[in-house]
Amino acid sequence: MSLIALAVPFFLxxxxxxxxxxxxxxxxxxxxxxxxxxxxxxILSESTGYFTKFLQYTIWxxxxxxxxxxxxxxxxxxxxxxxxxxWILAAVLWDFCYYWNHRxxxxxxxxxxxxxVHHQSEDYNLSTALRQTxxxxxxxxxxxxxxxLIGFPxxxxxxxxxxxxxxxxxxxxxQIRRLGVLDRIFVTPSNHRVHHAQNERYIDKNYGGxxxxxxxxxxxxxxxxxxxxxxxxxxxxxxxxxxxxANFQVYDYLLFDATRTRRWRDKIGIWFRRTGWRPxxxxxxxxxxxxxxxxxxxxxxxxxxxxxxxVLAQFMVVIATALFIANAFATQGAGVVLVPCLLLxxxxxxxxxxxxxxxxxxxxxxxxxxVVLPLGMYxxxxxxxxxxxxxxxxxxxxxxxxxxxLAKK
Ligand SMILES: [Zn+2]
Ligand SMILES: [Zn+2]
Numbered sequence: 188m189s190l191i192a193l194a195v196p197f198f199l200x201x202x203x204x205x206x207x208x209x210x211x212x213x214x215x216x217x218x219x220x221x222x223x224x225x226x227x228x229x230i231l232s233e234s235t236g237y238f239t240k241f242l243q244y245t246i247w248x249x250x251x252x253x254x255x256x257x258x259x260x261x262x263x264x265x266x267x268x269x270x271x272x273x274w275i276l277a278a279v280l281w282d283f284c285y286y287w288n289h290r291x292x293x294x295x296x297x298x299x300x301x302x303x304v305h306h307q308s309e310d311y312n313l314s315t316a317l318r319q320t321x322x323x324x325x326x327x328x329x330x331x332x333x334x335x336l337i338g339f340p341x342x343x344x345x346x347x348x349x350x351x352x353x354x355x356x357x358x359x360x361x362q363i364r365r366l367g368v369l370d371r372i373f374v375t376p377s378n379h380r381v382h383h384a385q386n387e388r389y390i391d392k393n394y395g396g397x398x399x400x401x402x403x404x405x406x407x408x409x410x411x412x413x414x415x416x417x418x419x420x421x422x423x424x425x426x427x428x429x430x431x432x433a434n435f436q437v438y439d440y441l442l443f444d445a446t447r448t449r450r451w452r453d454k455i456g457i458w459f460r461r462t463g464w465r466p467x468x469x470x471x472x473x474x475x476x477x478x479x480x481x482x483x484x485x486x487x488x489x490x491x492x493x494x495x496x497x498v499l500a501q502f503m504v505v506i507a508t509a510l511f512i513a514n515a516f517a518t519q520g521a522g523v524v525l526v527p528c529l530l531l532x533x534x535x536x537x538x539x540x541x542x543x544x545x546x547x548x549x550x551x552x553x554x555x556x557x558v559v560l561p562l563g564m565y566x567x568x569x570x571x572x573x574x575x576x577x578x579x580x581x582x583x584x585x586x587x588x589x590x591x592x593l594a595k596k
Contacts, residue, residue, distance in 0.1 A: 190349035202313045220542040222314040227430040229317035229534045237521045243328035247335045255338035280346040288330035297458040300437035309420040309485040318358035321434045377411045384417040418464045422478045428539040441510035444469045488544045493595040530563040556586045
């Protein structure tokens with residue numbers, strides 16, 4: 188099992204603690220709809236990854252086995268000075284590559300289209316950390332190819348990659364304010380809050396993963412200022428709770444301009460230009476409104492307490508399903524998790540609709556409960572016994588209780 192999978196229970200526990208601290212202090216940093224949307228994006232990222240991540244592993248493996256410059260024969264259990272130095276070097280170089288992956292992830296349109304998902308949350312808490320994209324498999328891996336080309340052992344690189352990602356979890360909080368000198372060396376809550384800002388002065392700053400030293404070296408560092416509180420989110424707000432659309436939003440903007448511009452150079456070039464660049468003809472024909480943050484309001488449709496509780500309870504089922512699928516993937520591979528993933532994704536979609544308070548949301552949820560779920564479970568195993576003890580009875584009770592609860596307005 189991967190380090191990241193092992194860290195999941197810790198993530199969930201820390202999230203619960205931060206939520207309780209938020210309630211005790213009355214800081215209001217958590218809204219259930221935003222947190223559910225962030226976690227939904229995280230679950231979608233993880234579950235689509237079962238079918239997409241093989242791409243990067245295959246290419247990295249090929250580079251390492253066919254093109255590596257050095258044959259470094261060190262591994263996990265090497266505690267010699269050379270072994271420890273290798274681990275440190277790998278961790279630092281991975282962080283360096285991460286800096287450029289992240290920086291270009293903001294600065295180049297097609298890379299921003301993938302990374303923007305992480306920034307759409309208009310709150311900032313530990314759930315934001317888990318808000319991850321589902322399309323980084325397309326290009327992100329490219330930035331780490333040099334390390335495989337050097338010949339660092341795969342298990343060392345995969346481990347430092349996981350440590351790098353896990354490290355970044357704790358910095359997504361507003362409960363920790365400043366940490367003095369640490370804010371100028373490491374990525375910390377204060378300097379990463381700045382990274383999630385849409386305020387003009389903070390934009391495109393603090394890209395580091397573990398070390399913020401890279402930002403200071405390459406001129407992208409800025410400190411959080413008490414004079415200007417961070418406004419979290421992106422300048423073209425998502426404006427819905429659909430985790431699928433969250434992943435397509437920026438591709439859609441780019442596609443809109445690419446299909447309307449007349450010059451072929453621009454149709455192709457737009458994807459690789461600086462983020463925000465638009466062809467002159469479409470910019471003139473379809474002008475964008477200037478951003479005015481003084482009028483910024485968080486997206487926050489109001490729904491009834493009964494509905495909110497329903498969505499929360501169903502989201503617990505989503506988390507349990509996602510953990511069940513993660514375990515099945517780890518032990519049996521991607522083939523067996525396709526149908527469970529389809530069921531999981533349907534659930535993420537309908538919960539988004541319910542949180543958006545769409546008039547047709549309850550109907551979609553009923554279709555999920557009475558049509559999609561039974562069909563999916565039947566496709567998995569007609570007896571259901573191998574999936575859930577007591578099989579069909581448990582599913583039937585779940586469907587009926589859900590439907591009755593949903594009827595409460
Ligand atoms: Zn970013
Ligand atoms: Zn972040």
